[in-house]
Amino acid sequence: MQFNSKLIPFAIALAFAGSASAQEIVKIGHVAPVSGPSSHLGKDNEYGAKMAVDDLNAKGFKINGKPVKFVLQMEDDGGDPKQGTTVAQKLVDAKVQGVIGHLNSGTTVPASKIYFDAGIPQISPAATNPIYTKQKFNTAFRVVANDSKLGGTLGKYAVEKLGAKRIAVIDDRTAYGQGVATEFTKGAKGPGVTIVDKQFTNDKATDFNAILTTIKAKNPDLVFFGGMDSVGGPLLRQMKALGIKAKFMGGDGLCTDALPRLAGDAAADGVVTCAEAGGVPPELQKNMDDFRARYKKLYGQEVQLYAPYVYDAVMTMATAMAEAKSSEPAKYLPFLHKIKYQGVTGMITFDPYGDINNGALTLFTYTGGKKTKMEVVQ
CATH class of the missing domain: 3.40.50.2300 (Response regulator)
Structure with missing residues (x-):
């Protein structure tokens, strides 16, 4: 796999080093609707998570000087709140060290209480309902602007x-x-x-x-x-x-x-x-274009919507672990609150609620059957 080192921040770069010794497993949960009417978006999210984890593993990621291997536990919530809480509890029982998801606000909000009670950090790459972060759960974050x-x-x-x-x-x-x-x-x-x-x-x-x-x-x-x-x-x-x-x-x-x-x-x-x-200013457009091209080469389809934000969410979580020198949720959670990660989608920092600071929006229309960018606003 071709790896674009420009997308990995300094904190992660320091954590990379080749070591063939026994690796600690870092289990990350990912939840999206890969069945039901939004399955095309859910699969897009899954590919974004897989791409990030493959990139991390390809370079021999280390935490506190020890080699680790990221493993994804991928679950389907079907876009259904009841199914969402069921798979959230399944991830807690599996002792995942972090969760990327969910996609829909209707599943993200009820699931967030389960992760909070278990002390497991959750970064949603897509849920936009303000209620999600207004619950004041210190484990809840998102990398997109809210509704x-x-x-x-x-x-x-x-x-x-x-x-x-x-x-x-x-x-x-x-x-x-x-x-x-x-x-x-x-x-x-x-x-x-x-x-x-x-x-x-x-x-x-x-x-x-x-x-x-x-x-x-x-x-x-x-x-x-x-x-x-x-x-x-x-x-x-x-x-x-x-x-x-x-x-x-x-x-x-x-x-x-x-x-x-x-x-x-x-x-x-x-x-x-x-x-x-979301959306990127002109100076970051090349990184986004490179991401989209690599994604298409890997998975044979265009980015649907959220894959770059899922990718950045995984990398943000990994960066916090590297900076905390631990993959234990209680130890790296404080580092997520003060994270500063330059991702594909822009600079990721969080406000006290866990919302992304200065979240961008991109306005589009459709011309000739193609989605056409109008402008980025912040």
Whole structure:
């Protein structure tokens, strides 16, 4: 495997040295939905974790001068809160030394209590609901901006840049969908701006004609959807079929390369605006491009969404272990709180709640069936 040493910080570089002696096993749990409607995103996360662990092991990582081998225990939560807590307890019982995950806020939040009670650090690469870190669990971290920033930024953008006046809001009743829709509504303020309708569906729905017929009668110029691409794509198709000509907007769950396939020609040029939690400024774009190219070579597919953040989450956890000279959760946890890691996605430091400082957002649209970057905002 080709290894890009530029992506590994000095603290980790010091920990690398070739030694064929017996290795301590450092077990890291990873949880994402690799079944169900968001399985394409869950598999993307798994690949990001595997890529990071393979990179660490390829160079003979050491903690406190002793060789270690990282091993992933990968679990599937199916995007279901009950299944999420079940696999969280399974990881605790397996005595993992850290957890990367979960993907969905609806599984991350209930699982976080289980990890907190066990004293196991958890870094989510994707969960954006503010509740996750507001619980004040000192074991909970995330490497992406939360919904307060993401939804609020989208609301402001809808009004100030897209000129939206009559806005309809739909959410999928998940913790993520409701959270980002609520924050969007808070941000969508301005002279003459009206939220003309609020509707909800669920994260497994396929028929939206009833709610869309109601929305059509309100004549919106923009529809915001809080949910994932697996629902947002068909929703957009049915909007077009009903003759709703409004712009379509959503958060990072919608903002995937798969959306044009799911929405078909309803995702016409400029119809969709979405935001991805994260994003890199121009000076870091080469590192991100290199990561994406290496990922595609390894796994035969494009990065879907969160893989770079999963990669950075693993590396951030490893950096804390190296700096603490221990993989014991109680010993390296304080080092996570004061970590400073330059990753693929940017500088990772955490505020007192465990939220990433200065979390970036990237705004996208779709042109010619391809996700097209508009701008990075912080």
